[in-house]
Amino acid sequence: MLRLEGMEIAQGGFRMTADMTLQQGQKYAVIGPSGAGKSTLLGALCGFVPLSAGRLFRDDEELTRTDPGARPMTMLFQDNNLFPHLKVTQNVGLGIRPDLRLSQSDMARVSDAMARVGLADQAEKRPGALSGGQQSRAALARVLVQARPWVLLDEPFAALGPALRNEMLDLVQDLTSDTGAGLIMVTHAPEDVRRIADEVIFVHAGRAEAPKPAAELMDNPPPELRAYLG
């Protein structure tokens, strides 16, 4: 369970608030107009964006000032999710040990994860030699070995074509089901919401609304959301 208690983010002229509780194992879509603060919200959860007020808890543990690497979550960004100078296995291995001193069993976990995302034969390549979809798979393999209770996606598949994006979302869904992780993903596409999300966090006008059931909300959107969806 993640608890956002009176969270407030202020950056320059930008300001947004969030106050909600997110349930472990649920899948949340974050939607809203460009510039509303979707990525900022994820950044704040992960510890990249400082809070100007409020607190963040996981169960009873306060995370407000915890370093990003020490939070029980992992995040995929819009780009630069892989180090281009490291092999795919090394990129995945970093998710287990940042110093890459991997034991036999660590190596086995890396191989399993690579096989799970369908990259078993690409292990020794560098990201530059992979296609866009394969790069996304490699990043997901790392998410898998990190095995954190929460996975945050900041539109990492935005550059992929529709078919490939659906493939990735299905893979994400499978992986989070495997690990029982909660998922928070930013998206622009209503069909993604229907495809994967249990609940929707609508961000607009300086506020992240508490999550509402996805199907219900999408079928019967309030006026602001209707305006956004068009």
Add this chain to the structure above:
Amino acid sequence: MARRALSISTKTGISAAALVVALILGALIAVISKAEAGAGFTRADWMALRFTVWQAVLSALFSVVLAVPVARALARRQFVGRGVLVTLLGAPFILPVIVAVLGLLTVFGRNGWLNLVLAHFGLPPVSIYGLHGVVLAHVFFNLPLATRLLLQAWQTVPAERFRLAALLRLTPWAFFRVIEWPLLRQIVPGVAALVFVICLTSFAVALTLGGGPRATTLELAIYQAFRFDFDLGRAALLSVTQLVVAGGAAVLALAIIPTLSMGGGQDRPQQRWDGQLILQRGLDGVAILGAAGFLLLPLAAVVLRGVMGLGRLPPEVWTAVGSTMIVVVLSVGLLGLMALPMAGWIASRARGGIEAIGLLGLSASPLMIGTGWFILINPFAYPADLALPVTALVNTLMALPFCLRILVPRLRETVQDFGRLTLSLGLTGWPLWRWVILPRLAPQIGFAAGLTGALSAGDLGVIALFADAERATLPLQMYRLMGAYQMEAAAGAALLLLMMALGIFWACDAVGRRYATA
């Protein structure tokens, strides 16, 4: 609560910066403590000050005025060998001063090639010693630098503007007024200021081509006060003067001096439609041939004379080669220990004035630092015993600003691209360096190490101050051979030194590039 974008430990970086400051301040305090305020300036000191400023003014003027047509020609012409020539423009930066001086002497000296030609036509010979020699050598070193900076500026002009000029069929004069003049007005003052500041702290050129009451720079005067009179008080007074003059000039020039880009990217000519008149083609041809000749003839002279002299090298030269290698290895090692943590510290901060260190470094006087450390070491140890380590250290300090300018932008880029990823993976400390920073920066580190190694191998400054008869690096040994009129042996040593400097640079750069995998 401000979060850093990358968890590079700033402690090491700050300690390294503090060490640099302490090394320079320590020298300064030592120098000031010995300076005899009451002694005042002698007439010779005033002359040295005046000469220092005057030769720097002339050097800056000639370098920039001559660089404009060369840069313009390179910017708008495509020809076979253009890339090589542009690369060669970077060579004087790592060329040992004493080697260049020998080349210039061979071409322009008393019995040099130029005077042979002049004599053939019954014209009186020219002399390379004194003011014109010093300025000539400075132009040799700084014309390429100025040309590169101007060329860099020329290449920032968007291609659309050249296309527009072609569509409008601008006349050459209109083209100059609309495109080139605004560009020159913006960049020329800064380039001139940079050359001026560099020439203020010139030592080896003045040592070899200047001298005497009419052609002594402050830096040379420090050396003479120190070496010939062992007058520490006067050396100290001159050092303080040098610091005020060069440091002051650097601070004043800080705002206008352009960024020194060390990287490539200048080998791609832009597509141009202007400058097709026969007169323009002719002028560009003269500029390019003239510049190439001016740069290449002295280098060719070094090689030609050197090949003949290689067989006559006295054994001391080989000992000096060993000492030089020690200095090179030490200074490259010290560079790694100082520059990398400092770059890490600088890059993880918001943009700030720290890059100014670069310019202050340009104006720092190696002989002032050397004098200071001589004063500090003297009561405790025989300074000549520490000649090599101190030389290596000062060489590192001198190369440090350039290296930071090479390393910091790439590190900033790395922080920008991968900062959040490293944070979310919990990459810190050594693994962060090992798996992210060092591989990302490999080409820049190789380049910086090569630069430092080559500069250090060719340096003739502090070593001249500290060394005794038994100890010498190759540049100093070469200078001694020249002083003893063993010109053939000196030429052999020059070729050896040239190969060492270029070889060290090439090797480090190549290793760095090899490790750049993506």
